[in-house]
Amino acid sequence: MEKFNNVYFIGIGGIGMSALARWFRGSGYHVAGYDRTRTALTEQLEAEGMLIHYEDDVKLIPIDFIDDALIVYTPAIPSDHKELNYFKAQGRQLWKRSEILGRITEKVFTVAIAGTHGKTTTSSMVAHILKYAGKNVFAFVGGITQNYKSNLLVGDKDAGEQIMVVEADEYDRSFLRLSPAIAVITAMDPDHLDIYKDEADFVDTFNQFAGQVKNNGVVFAQGNCPVRKLDNNRTLNSYGKSDSDFSPFNKRIEKGYYIYDLKTPAGAITNIALGVPGDHNVQNSIAAFAVGLQLGIPAETIKSALKEFKGVKRRFDYIYRSEKITYIDDYAHHPTEIKAFLSAVKEVYKDKKVTAIFQPHLFSRTRDFMDGFAESLSIPDALILLEIYPARELPIPGITSSVLLDKVNLTEKKVVSKSDLMKTLESTDTDILVTIGAGDIDQFIEPIKELLEKEAGR
Numbered sequence: 001m002e003k004f005n006n007v008y009f010i011g012i013g014g015i016g017m018s019a020l021a022r023w024f025r026g027s028g029y030h031v032a033g034y035d036r037t038r039t040a041l042t043e044q045l046e047a048e049g050m051l052i053h054y055e056d057d058v059k060l061i062p063i064d065f066i067d068d069a070l071i072v073y074t075p076a077i078p079s080d081h082k083e084l085n086y087f088k089a090q091g092r093q094l095w096k097r098s099e100i101l102g103r104i105t106e107k108v109f110t111v112a113i114a115g116t117h118g119k120t121t122t123s124s125m126v127a128h129i130l131k132y133a134g135k136n137v138f139a140f141v142g143g144i145t146q147n148y149k150s151n152l153l154v155g156d157k158d159a160g161e162q163i164m165v166v167e168a169d170e171y172d173r174s175f176l177r178l179s180p181a182i183a184v185i186t187a188m189d190p191d192h193l194d195i196y197k198d199e200a201d202f203v204d205t206f207n208q209f210a211g212q213v214k215n216n217g218v219v220f221a222q223g224n225c226p227v228r229k230l231d232n233n234r235t236l237n238s239y240g241k242s243d244s245d246f247s248p249f250n251k252r253i254e255k256g257y258y259i260y261d262l263k264t265p266a267g268a269i270t271n272i273a274l275g276v277p278g279d280h281n282v283q284n285s286i287a288a289f290a291v292g293l294q295l296g297i298p299a300e301t302i303k304s305a306l307k308e309f310k311g312v313k314r315r316f317d318y319i320y321r322s323e324k325i326t327y328i329d330d331y332a333h334h335p336t337e338i339k340a341f342l343s344a345v346k347e348v349y350k351d352k353k354v355t356a357i358f359q360p361h362l363f364s365r366t367r368d369f370m371d372g373f374a375e376s377l378s379i380p381d382a383l384i385l386l387e388i389y390p391a392r393e394l395p396i397p398g399i400t401s402s403v404l405l406d407k408v409n410l411t412e413k414k415v416v417s418k419s420d421l422m423k424t425l426e427s428t429d430t431d432i433l434v435t436i437g438a439g440d441i442d443q444f445i446e447p448i449k450e451l452l453e454k455e456a457g458r
Contacts, residue, residue: 008065009033010084011074012052013042013324016295017097019140019151020072023104024155031060033071034083036176037440041144060085072100075172076392098169101140103175108138111291112178114168114187115222118284118338120187121276122128124150125288127153127165132303132305132455133297143331146317168209171195175209183213184287185221189336189450210236210284213372220290221248222283237265239290240283246290248282253347256308257284262289268274269299276311276315278344280337285309314322316341320452326352326432328443331360331440335372342379345434352431354379357421357436357444359386363396366404374407378432383414384424389439422447 007024011017012033018041025048032051035042042052053060054191061083071087071094071133082185087365090225105112113123120142127139128147134289134405155162168175172195174455188206196202203435207228210219217234221227223241251260258274273284285306292302307438311317320327328345332338338358344355358377360366366388377383387409401415416424425433435441435448 004029004070006030006032006065006069006070007072007431008061008393009067009072010081011035011077012050013037013039014074014076015041015142015144015151016167017072018042018045019142020097021045021050021102022048022150022152023138023140023154027049027157028151029063032065034060049104050259056082058083061086062311070100071095072097073172080233080384091145093298095258096172096173096174098135098174098177098179101166101242102179105166105178105180107448108164108355109164110164110166110178110180110186111182112166112168112175112180112204113184113186114170114175115184116170116189117332117334117340118186118193118222118280118287119167119169119317120331121182121281121312121365122284123165123167125285125306125309126184126291128309129288129292129297129302129305130165130295131161132308133301134162134316135163135295135297137163137165139303140167141166141312142169143259143315146313147308151209169198170206171208176205176212178209179212179214180218181214182291183210183217183219184291185210185219185289186224186225186284187222187336188227188332189319190368191334192362218294220287220294222287228403237290248286251282264287264290264292264293264380266293273307275307275309276346278340279347280344281316295390303337316344316387320449320457322452324456325430325452327434327448329435329442330431331438332436333365335369335376338373338376339379341436342376342434344380345432349432353381353429353433354432355382355384355428355430356380357384357386357433357435357441359439359441360404361400361438362391363388363393363399367396370399370404370407374409377404377410380410382415382428382430383408383410385415386418386437386441389437389441391439418444422451424453 007029013035050130096367113119124145130137136159138155141151150424190199190202215232219236223238247263248260262269314331317329330341332341
């Protein structure tokens with residue numbers, strides 16, 4: 001990369017892009033960027049000194065950034081984007097976020113967490129354990145950690161050995177830019193079949209990622225993941241199943257904590273307590289525990305860190321609680337994630353009525369996993385389905401929320417437009433309300449909370 005004073009982000013408001021923007025800003029660079037939508041996150045970035053605009057207009061790019069800037073873009077930006085094409089026409093080198101992340105991490109001891117789901121929570125847990133243990137940790141996380149209120153943890157660049165924790169994204173094969181010392185693979189359920197040819201291509205690419213771990217490095221893979229044997233003294237450990245190298249047993253719920261014991265190659269560790277619910281989070285914590293042990297952190301320190309881990313925003317995120325109703329929000333957008341989340345909700349609130357509001361994300365994903373979505377969305381007692389959020393896609397004929405709704409095995413179910421959602425909720429009677437999805441459903445979180453507070457005040 002050439003020397004530069006400024007960094008310009010096209011798509012700065014994304015959770016991964018914003019963490020990178022914060023890293024550059026904290027490293028002394030001037031940072032500016034474009035995003036399609038103003039959000040609470042982009043407003044935080046502006047408050048931190050970044051210049052952001054929300055119209056695709058070359059004239060809005062700060063003049064200092066026209067000739068002197070590293071240009072970083074997200075693959076989610078459409079090909080006809082004016083600013084993107086302006087820089088292309090100027091002959092400027094354009095960098096994907098993953099390429100920059102690869103450059104940042106190539107000379108630093110890196111822990112990379114990959115997987116179709118669970119990677120954000122697991123990377124947050126690993127970062128939290130390392131920080132709790134006093135390690136010099138830098139972390140790029142794909143969510144806002146509740147412990148640190150940020151998607152970026154910054155250590156001390158001058159304080160000796162650094163450990164970098166990064167979320168390794170399989171979309172656009174981005175994680176192949178990384179060569180970590182330690183890798184975690186949390187799940188390999190097929191996704192992004194608009195990018196990958198088929199399931200075999202998806203699995204092969206994950207195996208390629210595992211094979212890029214540095215010589216003498218370690219891979220921790222969830223027991224269901226078909227990761228092939230590694231070479232060059234790389235070690236493969238499994239976790240999460242009864243026959244895994246790191247295996248949970250004696251799982252129970254006590255006083256709101258999920259508690260389990262853990263079999264490891266070095267012996268059993270007992271009474272590991274988690275403040276975040278769900279068996280999927282038990283799995284995530286086992287991976288984080290294994291990484292902590294690999295890095296020489298004492299088991300008791302890891303246990304204490306996990307007990308104090310508060311979770312990640314939009315991952316089983318309690319928004320509102322009263323005697324009458326509880327409202328939880330979650331980012332789940334793949335059938336397996338939705339099943340894990342809703343199963344955890346039903347486990348914690350056994351005899352309560354659960355109403356789920358779900359916004360499907362991408363026409364292609366809805367098409368590819370239609371039956372899986374229908375099965376997962378049949379878990380709650382009632383379902384409110386929003387229209388499909390298109391993101392980067394055009395509609396696909398015959399793929400609609402109504403088609404999905406017909407496959408859901410529930411009596412109480414309906415499709416509702418975004419404009420009618422709040423009115424619908426005014427007449428909805430439930431004990432537990434959950435919002436689920438990766439589109440713009442998060443724009444309803446505060447309005448729903450305000451509605452519940454208003455109703456509680458009557």
